[in-house]
Amino acid sequence: MAPKRAAVDTEPGTSGKAPAKPTPKRKKPSPPKAPKCGCRGDCRSSKCGCGKKGEACGDACKCIGCRNPFKILKEFNIDCVEAAQDKCLMDNIFKIEDLRGRLEQSHELQCCETSVQVLFPGVVTCPDDDCGCEWQYSWCSNDFVDEENRPRNHCGICRHCGDYRDAHCERCNKCYFAGLSGFECPCKDRPPKPKGGMGSLGLMLWAMQHFAGDDSDRLSDESEDEGFF
Numbered sequence: 081m082a083p084k085r086a087a088v089d090t091e092p093g094t095s096g097k098a099p100a101k102p103t104p105k106r107k108k109p110s111p112p113k114a115p116k117c118g119c120r121g122d123c124r125s126s127k128c129g130c131g132k133k134g135e136a137c138g139d140a141c142k143c144i145g146c147r148n149p150f151k152i153l154k155e156f157n158i159d160c161v162e163a164a165q166d167k168c169l170m171d172n173i174f175k176i177e178d179l180r181g182r183l184e185q186s187h188e189l190q191c192c193e194t195s196v197q198v199l200f201p202g203v204v205t206c207p208d209d210d211c212g213c214e215w216q217y218s219w220c221s222n223d224f225v226d227e228e229n230r231p232r233n234h235c236g237i238c239r240h241c242g243d244y245r246d247a248h249c250e251r252c253n254k255c256y257f258a259g260l261s262g263f264e265c266p267c268k269d270r271p272p273k274p275k276g277g278m279g280s281l282g283l284m285l286w287a288m289q290h291f292a293g294d295d296s297d298r299l300s301d302e303s304e305d306e307g308f309f
């Protein structure tokens with residue numbers, strides 16, 4: 081005699097049944113926060129909260145005639161999150177009049193005269209099989225730069241692409257040509273620029289060092305340039 085119970089237990093369909101009701105989940109797979117900015121205008125400026133974060137505007141935004149540039153990137157299926165990490169893009173994106181045009185434009189790579197679009201973001205490898213040169217688009221110069229030999233060098237402080245041998249000087253807060261060996265900024269020989277609140281003090285100290293012992297009457301001659309000594 082087969083025990084009835086066993087038969088019941090193994091009845092097909094009783095186990096692994098789809099739940100009638102979705103059990104209330106404690107943890108939702110938290111969806112990415114919907115973008116939202118406080119703009120009442122067209123989001124064309126870098127003050128737009130969405131654009132600042134590298135997001136296209138969403139339903140929660142109250143903007144009118146939105147021209148958030150990330151909306152355009154999205155139309156081009158560009159990864160906005162990745163794009164927003166590119167300082168060169170971020171420092172330019174709100175200034176570019178015709179972003180669509182930029183993205184559609186073709187550029188001839190200097191290595192093989194092959195044309196590429198602003199495939200973005202990141203480094204583009206020349207499509208020529210035998211070449212493989214790497215190029216990176218500079219939004220500042222609107223051109224591709226040779227990433228291997230003369231890598232793009234965007235300064236996030238000056239907000240501009242400079243020569244690949246340029247370096248930013250903390251002291252004068254400017255980029256200067258540092259060469260491949262990385263020599264010091266020529267500003268070390270010049271009086272420090274007033275910067276923040278300490279500027280005038282720094283300048284005074286510098287003047288004291290350089291003109292110490294100098295008769296202040298003699299300073300009023302015409303050579304007010306750097307021709308001291």
Ligand SMILES: [Zn+2]
Nearest residue numbers: 117119123128
């Ligand atoms: Zn906005």
Ligand SMILES: [Zn+2]
Nearest residue numbers: 117130137141
């Ligand atoms: Zn928005």
Ligand SMILES: [Zn+2]
Nearest residue numbers: 123137143146
């Ligand atoms: Zn908007």
Ligand SMILES: [Zn+2]
Nearest residue numbers: 191192206211
């Ligand atoms: Zn090539």
Ligand SMILES: [Zn+2]
Nearest residue numbers: 168220234241
């Ligand atoms: Zn740049």
Ligand SMILES: [Zn+2]
Nearest residue numbers: 249252265267
């Ligand atoms: Zn300097």
Ligand SMILES: [Zn+2]
Nearest residue numbers: 235238248255
């Ligand atoms: Zn700089």
